[in-house]
Amino acid sequence: MCLAIPMQIIEIDGYVARCEAKGVQRDVSLFMLQDEELAVDDFVMVHVGYAIQKVTEKDARSSWELFDEILVATENESVPEDA
């Protein structure tokens, strides 16, 4: 349950951001990053629907590659959509 995935912010509405990763969109809470300056196109590390840290684009893309590998390795397992 400690898995987190980087997502890109595409829209911000208060403490909620529409975020995207690998073509999948989710609403993400920015409540725990309210003391950070965040803008559309920024990347955040998301865990159980909450952004826990801001990350760079480079690091986000690197993590996405890792996720591709996990998904291949676990293709017969269920992967929580927000994990």
Next chain:
Amino acid sequence: MSLNNAKHWLQKINDLELPEKIKIMNVCGGHERTISNAGIRSLLPENIELIPGPGCPVCICPEEDIFLAIQLALNEDVILIAFGDMLRVPVNVSKKEVRTLEQARANGADVRPIASPREAISIANDNRDKKIIFFAAGFETTTAPVAAMIAEGLPDNLFILLSGRLTWPAVAMLLESGEPGFDALVAPGHVSTVMGPEEWQFVIDKHHIPTAIAGFEAESMLAALYSVLRQKLDGRLFLDNCYQEVVHDGGNKTAQRYLNETMDVTDNNWRGIGIIPKSGFSLSQQYAAHDARLVFKDYSDDSRRRIGEMPAGCDCAKVVLGKIYPDQCRLYGTACQPETPIGPCMVSDEGACHIWWNTAPRKSIKQKSVSTQVEESVV
């Protein structure tokens, strides 16, 4: 993954002159998954052992909490929601009785898996005439979003059955036991993201155990392994941060503030381990009206603590503490498999048994016998 960088760290590790057996513990299911998926064990020198430790919140969630959740789901007019992994963990009752939340649902209870605390709010708002109980188990990374959810404002009909735990007290307990069973530590990346890397400084200062924080790519894991090995060889210990892109000094202060505002740190039970001082979260007094343990206090049954340890024959307690490897349990792969789990370590995606079963060869899963097929997938 930066394969070249992974190869670079692997080469550096293989170039080290390691005179002794060295056992390195990780305390995060995500780390164990990285190690197992990438076949890292098979790529390291023979004298390096990687042992998974207490890194699975589902595995150590007290049996009495799961039993309580099942009873509430069955007997109260409520919607019981929980992170998906919790639904399949069996409690210690006869097979004729309801043993999991999943079975409670099959028996007519309204039990729903969720992937985010945000869903808890939505379900509560969409069902104003019902009581919603959110069974929230997890380590700091997951409990912080629960705290944020609470701080942002709870609907009147949402109640929390909190079973949050802190990771470092379990490591402290192992170290203070006199037989920690490991010589170096890979500290968890996302726990440190939230709580700050400083939480792990005690391992160096008090116990003189090499420690490095790792991320979840093989490159970061290998860098952390190299760091602790060098620390051990050189005798120069320092808390290394091999996940600097996400783990910042001090951690996420906002998240910590919400944890402090909504919860107290209390002595709590760990399944198969027992009470660990200051190792868990309880809702603070101001949220008593939303605390399922208080609101439904007639259901609490302390006697289950005596009978609620791991199931008979199951060695999950030893696996969680890193005393044995998953395949050293008598039930592993025989009576206990992911489709028919007996112990919680085979249920959860974060459980060492589940991870080993899904990533290692079935027949011989002993240390150092990971197949070349897995090896080829990495380098």
